[in-house]
Amino acid sequence: MSDFKIHHREGEGVNVLELKGYLDAHTAPDLENAFQQLLNEKRYRIVVNFKDLSYISSAGLGVFMAYIEDVRKNKGDIKLTNMTPKVYNVFDLLGFPILYEIYKDEKEAIGKFKDGKKQ
Amino acid sequence: MRLPVIPTPNQVVRKSSSDILPLFEFSNVVNSSLDLNFILSTVLLTVMGKMLVSKGLVMLRKEKGDFEVIAKKGLEQVSIGQRLQIERPLRTIAPVEKLMRKKMAWVDYFASLGQELIIPISSQRKVLGLIAIGSRLSQKQYTSGDKQLIQSLVNLSGAAIEKAVIIDQLKEVNRTLDHKYQELNTLFDLSKEFNIGLDVSKVVRLITFALLGQVGVHRYAICLRNGEDLQIIASKLEGEVNISTSLKALCDLRKAELIQDLLKQRKLREPAVALHQLGISALIPMHLQNQTKGLIMLGPRLRGGEYSPVDLEFLYSLGNLAIISIENARLFRDALEKQRLEDELKIAREIQQGLLPEKLPTIRGFEIAGINIPSFQVGGDYYDVIEHSESDYVVAIGDVSGKGTPAALLMAGVQAVLRTIAPLHLPLPIATGRMNDLICMNTHGGKFITFFWGNLETESRQFHYVNAGHNPPMLIRKDGSVEKLEKGGLILGIMKSIAPYEEGMCHIEPGDVLMMYTDGVSEAMNRDNVDFSEEALERVAKGARNSSAREIIATIRAALEVHTEGSPQSDDITMLVLKSV
Numbered sequence: 130m131s132d133f134k135i136h137h138r139e140g141e142g143v144n145v146l147e148l149k150g151y152l153d154a155h156t157a158p159d160l161e162n163a164f165q166q167l168l169n170e171k172r173y174r175i176v177v178n179f180k181d182l183s184y185i186s187s188a189g190l191g192v193f194m195a196y197i198e199d200v201r202k203n204k205g206d207i208k209l210t211n212m213t214p215k216v217y218n219v220f221d222l223l224g225f226p227i228l229y230e231i232y233k234d235e236k237e238a239i240g241k242f243k244d245g246k247k248q
Numbered sequence: 249m250r251l252p253v254i255p256t257p258n259q260v261v262r263k264s265s266s267d268i269l270p271l272f273e274f275s276n277v278v279n280s281s282l283d284l285n286f287i288l289s290t291v292l293l294t295v296m297g298k299m300l301v302s303k304g305l306v307m308l309r310k311e312k313g314d315f316e317v318i319a320k321k322g323l324e325q326v327s328i329g330q331r332l333q334i335e336r337p338l339r340t341i342a343p344v345e346k347l348m349r350k351k352m353a354w355v356d357y358f359a360s361l362g363q364e365l366i367i368p369i370s371s372q373r374k375v376l377g378l379i380a381i382g383s384r385l386s387q388k389q390y391t392s393g394d395k396q397l398i399q400s401l402v403n404l405s406g407a408a409i410e411k412a413v414i415i416d417q418l419k420e421v422n423r424t425l426d427h428k429y430q431e432l433n434t435l436f437d438l439s440k441e442f443n444i445g446l447d448v449s450k451v452v453r454l455i456t457f458a459l460l461g462q463v464g465v466h467r468y469a470i471c472l473r474n475g476e477d478l479q480i481i482a483s484k485l486e487g488e489v490n491i492s493t494s495l496k497a498l499c500d501l502r503k504a505e506l507i508q509d510l511l512k513q514r515k516l517r518e519p520a521v522a523l524h525q526l527g528i529s530a531l532i533p534m535h536l537q538n539q540t541k542g543l544i545m546l547g548p549r550l551r552g553g554e555y556s557p558v559d560l561e562f563l564y565s566l567g568n569l570a571i572i573s574i575e576n577a578r579l580f581r582d583a584l585e586k587q588r589l590e591d592e593l594k595i596a597r598e599i600q601q602g603l604l605p606e607k608l609p610t611i612r613g614f615e616i617a618g619i620n621i622p623s624f625q626v627g628g629d630y631y632d633v634i635e636h637s638e639s640d641y642v643v644a645i646g647d648v649s650g651k652g653t654p655a656a657l658l659m660a661g662v663q664a665v666l667r668t669i670a671p672l673h674l675p676l677p678i679a680t681g682r683m684n685d686l687i688c689m690n691t692h693g694g695k696f697i698t699f700f701w702g703n704l705e706t707e708s709r710q711f712h713y714v715n716a717g718h719n720p721p722m723l724i725r726k727d728g729s730v731e732k733l734e735k736g737g738l739i740l741g742i743m744k745s746i747a748p749y750e751e752g753m754c755h756i757e758p759g760d761v762l763m764m765y766t767d768g769v770s771e772a773m774n775r776d777n778v779d780f781s782e783e784a785l786e787r788v789a790k791g792a793r794n795s796s797a798r799e800i801i802a803t804i805r806a807a808l809e810v811h812t813e814g815s816p817q818s819d820d821i822t823m824l825v826l827k828s829v
Contacts, residue, residue, distance in 0.1 A: 154440070188441075188461055189461065190457075222427055227551050
């Protein structure tokens, strides 16, 4: 069935999750576990790179909604980057751009975290 | 913004061919764009620049007589998106002053903004909108030449505006379609997943994700209804929903509703206020076969705006899809539970059957027959016959409290104790006391056994017995008189023996029948919950006393069947009949 992979890497105090494949109701729990793990380890600076994500469903978007509050409460954020037009369209359609920071490029998002740190 | 240079009115009047070029340029600029806002701003600025005016606005006609402000210059009191009802829009350019005399109510709006001239925007005789401009900085009146120029400028852009409006509408339609497609995808995505997973908590989690993602909320709660029982199974509200006051009253919604609409209904106002205070904006009932099986409560949408009727319709579909899966998951779980119970009962039945004697011994001068018919739930009935010697036998019958495996296991314990103690040939009262103490040590709380046992010496026909709280066996004499064997003491397993058990003794003469039974016989119920009764049992047994032990049991069974009329057996039925021949 649908194939979905998450690769986690960390650098400069920011956690990057690279998503690959299909994120739908079937695979949403995987992403949920990944977020839960980061929260358990008190890692709240999260960048999600969508470069290799080919599809996202509403249930997939819901996972971001389910965790953003906890992350922001702990002075962190989930920033989204490198979306393909198809994936961005779904985010846009459901009004997510006003709720999340979305960047073209991963470096830019990481940079935003670093800017915040200086202040 | 690059504005084309427009000839002055006098130049237009002269119709010099070289002066027409800037008009072409203007036309090219507006016609080469599909961006409605750009086109309208360009037209407005061009008109204002040409006439040297500092205030002006553009409105577009939305549905029917509704005009909406799209662009404005120098008018701080006006906001983009503001709407105005204009019943019969103008077809030609007209000064506000002249329109005021015609007493058209909507003109006041423009007069109050200091606007002097209103120019309709039209294409192929269809009014698309209007432009209004204020007074000229030079304070000069607009001449008919000015008006002609303005109208031509606006006319030149009419087709471009119409094209851009249509493209905007198409974009909107496309977006609506995309949105619908996304909604359908969500339902499809979930239903695919629901067919695989059959676990209530997983279904609820996926529904939650879909809700959060599709409508964008943080605050929500999901409540399930099972009969009259309401249960919150997921909640991310700041506070607790009062189930009895709020939810019960709101369970019978026929469709998804906004809390603000419920607040207007007298009957539902009170419960709705409580939910409103918890930050709930919309309620979505989950229906299955015309029954409300649950309720989804949603907080406000994070991206702003109320839930639209289309949103509510989607949420209602989502809820109904979810409840089918939740119900299926529940039924599946119930079926598993039932299967587990049945397996356990099967084990209990096997234990019980294994404990009952397979074959009763042949006792010289006596007949003995026993029967045990376990009920569906398996009680803890037990009987036994132990042969000490050819002339010395022990008969026993007991009923363990409770049902199922625990009762069967306790019964196994009783059998072990009985089989250990019986060969010791202790006097029955002492042996019974020991049995009680042993059982007390091994049972914990609320478990007990009613027990009757006796020692038969076949040569003297003496029968010594102790009855520990069991239904008194009936000794039916040949002449039809009945004695009940009641002597003994407390039931087994309640507390350690304090007072010794009492022993009873009788002789069982030829033709006498000792009928031992459990309460499953005397309390067998018919459809109206009426017991078979001890009296009836005595009557039937007495009537059959001249038959063989086996036949007596068969006769009583037949009488029981007549009484119960096929209603389900609620307790084990056990009988042990000893007859002297």
